[in-house]
Amino acid sequence: MSKKVIEPYMHKVQYYETDQMAIVHHSNYIRWFEEARVDFLDKIGYGYKAMEEQGIISPVTGVSCEYKSMTRFGDTVRIAAKVLEFNGIRLRIGYQIYDAATNELRSQGESQHCFINPEGKIVSVKRANPEFYNCLKGYAENNENNETEKE
Amino acid sequence: MSKKVIEPYMHKVQYYETDQMAIVHHSNYIRWFEEARVDFLDKIGYGYKAMEEQGIISPVTGVSCEYKSMTRFGDTVRIAAKVLEFNGIRLRIGYQIYDAATNELRSQGESQHCFINPEGKIVSVKRANPEFYNCLKGYAENNENNETEKE
Amino acid sequence: MSKKVIEPYMHKVQYYETDQMAIVHHSNYIRWFEEARVDFLDKIGYGYKAMEEQGIISPVTGVSCEYKSMTRFGDTVRIAAKVLEFNGIRLRIGYQIYDAATNELRSQGESQHCFINPEGKIVSVKRANPEFYNCLKGYAENNENNETEKE
Amino acid sequence: MSKKVIEPYMHKVQYYETDQMAIVHHSNYIRWFEEARVDFLDKIGYGYKAMEEQGIISPVTGVSCEYKSMTRFGDTVRIAAKVLEFNGIRLRIGYQIYDAATNELRSQGESQHCFINPEGKIVSVKRANPEFYNCLKGYAENNENNETEKE
Numbered sequence: 108m109s110k111k112v113i114e115p116y117m118h119k120v121q122y123y124e125t126d127q128m129a130i131v132h133h134s135n136y137i138r139w140f141e142e143a144r145v146d147f148l149d150k151i152g153y154g155y156k157a158m159e160e161q162g163i164i165s166p167v168t169g170v171s172c173e174y175k176s177m178t179r180f181g182d183t184v185r186i187a188a189k190v191l192e193f194n195g196i197r198l199r200i201g202y203q204i205y206d207a208a209t210n211e212l213r214s215q216g217e218s219q220h221c222f223i224n225p226e227g228k229i230v231s232v233k234r235a236n237p238e239f240y241n242c243l244k245g246y247a248e249n250n251e252n253n254e255t256e257k258e
Numbered sequence: 259m260s261k262k263v264i265e266p267y268m269h270k271v272q273y274y275e276t277d278q279m280a281i282v283h284h285s286n287y288i289r290w291f292e293e294a295r296v297d298f299l300d301k302i303g304y305g306y307k308a309m310e311e312q313g314i315i316s317p318v319t320g321v322s323c324e325y326k327s328m329t330r331f332g333d334t335v336r337i338a339a340k341v342l343e344f345n346g347i348r349l350r351i352g353y354q355i356y357d358a359a360t361n362e363l364r365s366q367g368e369s370q371h372c373f374i375n376p377e378g379k380i381v382s383v384k385r386a387n388p389e390f391y392n393c394l395k396g397y398a399e400n401n402e403n404n405e406t407e408k409e
Numbered sequence: 410m411s412k413k414v415i416e417p418y419m420h421k422v423q424y425y426e427t428d429q430m431a432i433v434h435h436s437n438y439i440r441w442f443e444e445a446r447v448d449f450l451d452k453i454g455y456g457y458k459a460m461e462e463q464g465i466i467s468p469v470t471g472v473s474c475e476y477k478s479m480t481r482f483g484d485t486v487r488i489a490a491k492v493l494e495f496n497g498i499r500l501r502i503g504y505q506i507y508d509a510a511t512n513e514l515r516s517q518g519e520s521q522h523c524f525i526n527p528e529g530k531i532v533s534v535k536r537a538n539p540e541f542y543n544c545l546k547g548y549a550e551n552n553e554n555n556e557t558e559k560e
Numbered sequence: 561m562s563k564k565v566i567e568p569y570m571h572k573v574q575y576y577e578t579d580q581m582a583i584v585h586h587s588n589y590i591r592w593f594e595e596a597r598v599d600f601l602d603k604i605g606y607g608y609k610a611m612e613e614q615g616i617i618s619p620v621t622g623v624s625c626e627y628k629s630m631t632r633f634g635d636t637v638r639i640a641a642k643v644l645e646f647n648g649i650r651l652r653i654g655y656q657i658y659d660a661a662t663n664e665l666r667s668q669g670e671s672q673h674c675f676i677n678p679e680g681k682i683v684s685v686k687r688a689n690p691e692f693y694n695c696l697k698g699y700a701e702n703n704e705n706n707e708t709e710k711e
Contacts, residue, residue: 122278122594122608126274126276127277128468132273133439133472134437135436137439138576141575145575166430167435181609272444272447273457279617284620285591288590289587292423292425292587306483317627318627320625320627325619427580428576
């Protein structure tokens with residue numbers, strides 16, 4: 108499968124993201140996952156606006172995050188997002204957050220999603236948008252093949 | 259004017275509200291103003307849901323805040339909200355944030371609001387909801403009379 | 410084991426916690442877990458300040474959350490926290506978030522923690538504070554016994 | 561005065577910054593002011609780390625913001641920061657937020673700051689760091705001259 112390589116997302120750590128431990132508050136990583144996911148979907152051509160125009164919304168049904176090392180104000184992090192699993196009904200996206208300067212792993216995690224229409228009904232992406240289905244499926248297969256090496 | 263006295267709003271400071279200076283990040287006071295405003299409007303009988311059912315939304319058109327002393331994780335603050343000015347078109351609400359234990363003033367400020375319908379058009383509250391108009395007007399007059407003593 | 414029953418934590422959903430899907434943004438549940446955890450540790454007598462005075466800090470090493478149904482502005486949620494596992498070095502706390510009015514399950518998840526001293530070194534709670542160790546251990550055993558019934 | 565022109569700061573609006581009105585929650589503009597201020601001070605050579613190494617912290621003593629038009633998820637905003645006033649003891653920074661695509665003014669406001677040392681004592685920047693004093697003073701004079709045209 109010849110999918111294009113998606114550039115990782117960069118985030119500059121903001122002062123308001125710190126807490127009194129002088130590190131980034133752990134809840135913000137969940138927001139960074141979202142930033143990276145929005146960016147990833149934009150880059151593969153199925154950003155929020157494109158999806159919305161087709162009446163597909165993709166709520167978060169689950170999220171998990173492991174904190175490996177601490178991130179501080181002024182750091183820049185590089186976030187790699189990839190499709191871990193996709194069957195047309197459910198989507199799992201994985202994230203790895205690295206310090207951009209040292210390449211140290213800061214955090215890794217994933218988010219789970221379903222697809223609904225504006226009325227809140229579950230949507231099969233395969234039927235609703237075969238092109239998007241094939242696109243995500245391609246990225247998912249890419250990763251299933253390389254999973255053992257990559258993680 | 260015989261308006262009932264509105265109990266101030268209490269907020270317990272959360273860990274995620276602190277920043278690396280080990281104090282509450284200044285942006286959170288703007289959120290606490292909102293908490294106190296929502297609570298105040300609820301208590302006078304014109305909470306968000308009541309207003310929404312009548313098709314009135316009240317966006318923030320301005321906000322200001324002075325920081326007098328520092329608030330820390332675990333503190334409880336008492337927030338007094340009052341109507342500073344109301345003419346049926348524009349509303350100004352004032353806030354004073356005190357430490358609940360010491361009564362020390364932490365912050366004071368205000369928010370400005372207009373009223374719109376779901377289509378985004380400016381609404382005259384006097385015409386759209388005379389009862390709400392009279393209610394807010396009563397609270398405003400209360401404060402105009404006592405402004406010099408209170409502040 | 411005769412541990413006292415810990416009252417669940419109540420949280421009123423704030424306007425600023427919503428997103429453009431008109432529901433609470435998923436990252437805020439992670440913050441609510443923290444609110445409930447702080448409250449739980451306070452209630453069992455080992456709140457943040459008590460621990461800090463003994464030089465023990467407890468960072469989050471992992472977090473996960475499943476979203477079961479949607480929470481909206483104005484709702485009140487009831488959050489039950491319990492010790493899932495504790496061995497003196499690592500702590501897992503579980504959370505269940507219910508709508509306070511309907512008792513519908515909104516979300517469930519957990520957080521993982523280690524214990525460090527102010528220099529960042531890993532601390533054995535058993536040695537550093539046997540009383541706190543026994544206390545948490547008691548709550549953990551309570552839950553291990555009842556896990557099958559409760560979940 | 562030959563001060564270099566400071567490039568405005570760009571911010572891409574995130575999904576988690578929206579509220580249920582489907583616009584950016586007003587409290588986030590206060591955070592964007594901080595992003596733009598941090599960026600501005602970095603660019604003139606007196607970023608947070610540089611100041612901190614010299615033992616100078618600059619807390620926010622006040623903030624105000626007018627909301628002119630609405631910002632939505634996916635928009636990019638351009639934030640211009642400038643020194644409105646500086647006397648060595650107090651600093652006022654002004655902000656104007658424009659939509660990057662349409663140049664429409666979204667918001668304008670300012671923040672006020674003092675300078676303290678790590679012990680919390682007020683610091684005179686003129687004595688503590690004459691170079692930083694002259695630098696900020698230069699930017700302030702630039703703006704005082706042009707104030708009438710610019711605003």
